[in-house]
Amino acid sequence: MTSFPTRLINKLEERSEAGNLRKLAERDEGIDFYSNDYLGLSSYTTIAHTSASSPGSSRLIAGTTNEHLSFERQFAKQYGHEAALLFNSGYSANCGLFSAIGLKDTVFVYDEFIHASIKDGLRLSFSKAFSFKHNDVADAERLLKKFKGQHVFIVVESLYSMHGDFAPLKEISLLAQEYGADWIVDEAHTGGLFCKGGYCEYLSIEPLPFARIVTFGKAYGSHGACVLSAQLVIEYLINFSRPFIYTTALSVSHVKELEEKVIHSDLSQHQHQLQENISYFRAQCKQTGLISAPASPIQTLHIGDTHLAKLREQECEKNGIHIKAILAPTVPKGLESLRISIHSFNTLKEIDLLLEIL
Numbered sequence: 001m002t003s004f005p006t007r008l009i010n011k012l013e014e015r016s017e018a019g020n021l022r023k024l025a026e027r028d029e030g031i032d033f034y035s036n037d038y039l040g041l042s043s044y045t046t047i048a049h050t051s052a053s054s055p056g057s058s059r060l061i062a063g064t065t066n067e068h069l070s071f072e073r074q075f076a077k078q079y080g081h082e083a084a085l086l087f088n089s090g091y092s093a094n095c096g097l098f099s100a101i102g103l104k105d106t107v108f109v110y111d112e113f114i115h116a117s118i119k120d121g122l123r124l125s126f127s128k129a130f131s132f133k134h135n136d137v138a139d140a141e142r143l144l145k146k147f148k149g150q151h152v153f154i155v156v157e158s159l160y161s162m163h164g165d166f167a168p169l170k171e172i173s174l175l176a177q178e179y180g181a182d183w184i185v186d187e188a189h190t191g192g193l194f195c196k197g198g199y200c201e202y203l204s205i206e207p208l209p210f211a212r213i214v215t216f217g218k219a220y221g222s223h224g225a226c227v228l229s230a231q232l233v234i235e236y237l238i239n240f241s242r243p244f245i246y247t248t249a250l251s252v253s254h255v256k257e258l259e260e261k262v263i264h265s266d267l268s269q270h271q272h273q274l275q276e277n278i279s280y281f282r283a284q285c286k287q288t289g290l291i292s293a294p295a296s297p298i299q300t301l302h303i304g305d306t307h308l309a310k311l312r313e314q315e316c317e318k319n320g321i322h323i324k325a326i327l328a329p330t331v332p333k334g335l336e337s338l339r340i341s342i343h344s345f346n347t348l349k350e351i352d353l354l355l356e357i358l
């Protein structure tokens with residue numbers, strides 16, 4: 001982080017002085033006159049984690065338990081940041097982060113293929129936002145030159161889900177350092193994929209970005225998301241991020257599931273098998289037009305025609321194989337393609353069958 005703007009820090013201090021600084025407190029025993037658990041159904045469950053399964057309230061009222069705080073602490077440590085904050089989904093994490101951190105004179109410079117949830121967050125902020133050409137560091141630099149002297153955030157994804165290509169994070173990190181900008185990366189599609197600390201750890205990115213977003217609905221096979229950043233930024237989000245404040249907290253049982261999957265599971269066997277399957281797919285693929293990165297679980301075949309792409313998709317469907325034709329306007333006209341998600345559990349026989357049909 002270059003520096004968290006003084007005006008934003010002042011807003012926290014104003015709250016503190018006024019005595020209305022929001023803080024997370026662990027839910028404790030006592031007679032409940034504060035949650036929204038009107039019918040007392042939150043602990044009525046047949047699954048293993050029975051006690052206080054749903055907090056029945058937002059995080060700032062009765063919805064923060066030791067499990068929430070403990071998961072956030074462990075997750076932040078695992079990903080190498082000072083602090084983490086749970087959101088109910090990646091969508092709300094992005095809306096909640098980007099809508100909160102921008103001031104009127106803040107500038108966001110983002111990749112044109114950035115996810116809709118980030119675009120929505122930017123729209124909700126008071127800041128100006130400008131896109132640069134996909135994965136084009138020189139084009140990003142053009143914008144940084146233009147806005148030199150202003151507080152700029154560069155915003156990218158680690159892995160773009162429509163093309164299966166990775167962002168040049170090292171170059172983005174260096175660019176940010178050169179121009180005194182902050183940068184943020186959405187690791188929705190790389191969390192859990194390579195190593196415990198995400199794609200930044202995999203690439204040995206130092207220093208880490210201003211913030212990262214990791215969702216649990218992709219490789220982690222659950223749902224929910226975390227924003228990772230400095231303690232001060234997380235404190236700010238607790239106070240000013242509306243999608244965090246005004247919603248019911250994730251249930252305790254869900255947070256326990258997250259802890260088991262994200263913190264304690266050894267995913268290395270799955271990660272290894274996935275890479276084996278990707279390599280096999282690419283080696284066997286006789287088609288030219290593979291535009292994805294070699295290590296990407298999203299393998300994209302360029303078709304260049306709507307009708308043909310749909311025909312190939314239908315042909316696969318007829319044989320019981322689900323793939324997705326990506327058409328304009330999701331991608332620019334002429335870049336119509338087939339999007340194939342490779343999994344660790346796909347068998348070589350399944351991959352052979354898919355390629356045979358294609």
Ligand SMILES: Cc1ncc(COP(=O)(O)O)c(C=O)c1O
Nearest residue numbers: 089090091115117186188215217
């Ligand atoms: C890059 C990216 N960010 C955020 C999200 C939203 O995540 P969630 O499904 O957890 O809301 C997605 C979902 O597709 C995504 O691809």
